[in-house]
Amino acid sequence: MYVPNDECYVMLFDGLNQSKDFDGIQSLFDVMFRDSSKVATSLIASNRVLKYLAKAEKLEVLFCCIKKAQDSGSKIGTETDNILTKLFLNKGLTYKAFEIYESMEAANNHWIAQPTS
Numbered sequence: 682m683y684v685p686n687d688e689c690y691v692m693l694f695d696g697l698n699q700s701k702d703f704d705g706i707q708s709l710f711d712v713m714f715r716d717s718s719k720v721a722t723s724l725i726a727s728n729r730v731l732k733y734l735a736k737a738e739k740l741e742v743l744f745c746c747i748k749k750a751q752d753s754g755s756k757i758g759t760e761t762d763n764i765l766t767k768l769f770l771n772k773g774l775t776y777k778a779f780e781i782y783e784s785m786e787a788a789n790n791h792w793i794a795q796p797t798s
Contacts, residue, residue, distance in 0.1 A: 684711075690726035698733045707742050708729055728761045735761075735768045744777075753783065759785070763778050 685693075690713055697705040710730050713723050727750050736741040747765070750757060757765070762785045769778035 687723050687725045690723050691729060693728055694733065700739070700742055703737065703739050703742055704733065705734065707745065710746050710749065714753055714755075724755060724758075727755055728758045730763050731757065732764055735764050738768070738772075740772070740774075747781075757781075757784070 691711070693709055694706060697703075697709065710727070713726065729745075730746060731750070734746060743765075747757075753788065762781055766778045766781045769775070769781065
């Protein structure tokens with residue numbers, strides 16, 4: 682049985698993002714997490730998806746994907762955490778930004794937020 686690796690997922694997600702197919706991104710993300718053995722090899726791809734969705738401000742899909750990643754025990758990278766936190770703060774969703782911060786603290790990540798001018 683063929684199991685796609687992280688590079689395959691990254692290429693697929695890049696193509697879906699370029700065509701703004703956010704339903705396709707969510708579907709592929711779901712497929713990626715169906716088999717928990719694939720999660721460990723798909724951390725780069727999952728972080729990339731979260732960044733794409735955050736930059737496109739697709740909050741509903743983003744919430745679903747974050748929940749799926751957290752439930753699987755997948756770690757979210759510091760850069761992705763910072764993007765998500767900033768998005769949620771800018772949207773007035775302070776509670777969600779705080780959730781992201783708490784998950785970073787629990788994972789012993791270091792939150793490095795640079796002030797913007």
